[in-house]
Amino acid sequence: VIATARNPTKVAHFKALGIETLPLDVLSAESIEACVTSVADLTGGSLDILVNNSGAGYGMPLTDADITEAKKCYDLNVWALLAVTQAFTPLLLESRTGAMIVNNTSIASVTPLPMQGIYNSSKAAAAMLTDNLRLELAPFNIKVIDLRTGGVRSNFFQNLPAAPTLPSNSIYAPVREAIEKTMAGDSLPGFVASQRWAEQVVRDLLSSKPPTHVWRGHSAWMVWFVQRFMPHTFSDGMLSKMAGLDVLVEKLAQGKEK
Numbered sequence: 001v002i003a004t005a006r007n008p009t010k011v012a013h014f015k016a017l018g019i020e021t022l023p024l025d026v027l028s029a030e031s032i033e034a035c036v037t038s039v040a041d042l043t044g045g046s047l048d049i050l051v052n053n054s055g056a057g058y059g060m061p062l063t064d065a066d067i068t069e070a071k072k073c074y075d076l077n078v079w080a081l082l083a084v085t086q087a088f089t090p091l092l093l094e095s096r097t098g099a100m101i102v103n104n105t106s107i108a109s110v111t112p113l114p115m116q117g118i119y120n121s122s123k124a125a126a127a128m129l130t131d132n133l134r135l136e137l138a139p140f141n142i143k144v145i146d147l148r149t150g151g152v153r154s155n156f157f158q159n160l161p162a163a164p165t166l167p168s169n170s171i172y173a174p175v176r177e178a179i180e181k182t183m184a185g186d187s188l189p190g191f192v193a194s195q196r197w198a199e200q201v202v203r204d205l206l207s208s209k210p211p212t213h214v215w216r217g218h219s220a221w222m223v224w225f226v227q228r229f230m231p232h233t234f235s236d237g238m239l240s241k242m243a244g245l246d247v248l249v250e251k252l253a254q255g256k257e258k
Contacts, residue, residue, distance in 0.1 A: 001019045002019070004023065005024065006025045008023045026054045032087045036091065039088070047091035048095045049102065050102070052081045052085065059116050059160075060164060060183060064170050065118055074125070078125045082129060104147045105149070109126065109148065110127075110227050113239055114182065114239060114245060116182075130145075134146075134212060145214060148214065148215050148216075149220065150218045150219045151217050152192055164183040190218040190219070
C-alpha cells in the first residue's frame with residue numbers, strides 16, 4: 001500500500017503501519033511522472049489498484065462565480081484525475097490479477113446543491129470520465145469504480161483557502177448569512193466518521209464482484225434512492241430550503257409588496 005500527498009510529512013505516520021509514502025502533486029506533470037517511477041521501483045513495474053482521491057471545493061452562486069477560481073477547481077477535480085490515470089495506466093496493465101481504478105467523485109455529481117454548482121459540475125464531469133473509462137478499459141481487464149461519497153468527517157471545508165463570502169453586489173445579498181453558510185458547507189445534513197466510511201469502502205472494493213458505483217457516506221443511499229425513484233421536484237424543494245432560498249423568496253416577495 002502506497003499513500004501519496006503533496007506534503008509527505010502529513011502521511012509520515014503511515015510508515016508505522018507498513019504503508020509506503022511518496023510525494024505527489026497531482027497538478028504537476030513532473031511530480032506525477034516522478035511518482036510513477038517511484039511506484040514502479042517499489043512494485044517491480046505493476047500496480048493493482050489506483051485510487052484517485054484528490055479534490056477541492058468552491059462554494060459560490062453560479063452568477064457570482066470567479067471563472068479563474070472555477071477553472072482551478074476543474075483542474076484539480078477533473079483534469080488531474082485524468083492525468084494521473086493516464087500516467088499510471090502502463091503499471092495497471094501489468095497487474096497479474098486484473099487492475100482497478102477507483103475515482104472518488106461524490107453524491108454531488110448527481111445532486112444540484114445550490115451554491116456549490118462549480119464543485120458539483122466538476123464532480124459530474126469526473127463521474128462521466130469514470131463511466132467512459134469503465135467501458136474503454138474493460139478490454140484490458142481493468143475495472144473502473146465510481147465512488148460516490150456522501151458526507152464524511154474530514155478537513156475538506158477547513159482546507160478551503162478562505163471563508164467564502166458573497167460579492168457586495170450579489171443578487172443573494174438579502175440573505176447573505178444563510179447563503180454563505182451554504183457556501184461553507186454548514187447546511188449539509190451530516191457526516192459519518194472517516195474510519196467507518198473507509199472500512200465500508202474497502203469491503204465494497206475488495207468483494208469478489210465490486211459494484212461499478214459505490215455509494216457510501218452520510219446521505220449517500222438517500223440520494224441514490226431519490227435520484228432513482230423520485231421526480232426532481234421532490235428534492236428541489238428540500239435542497240432549496242437547505243440553502244436558504246426559501247427565505248430569499250420571502251424577502252423578494254416582501255420587497256415587491258412595498
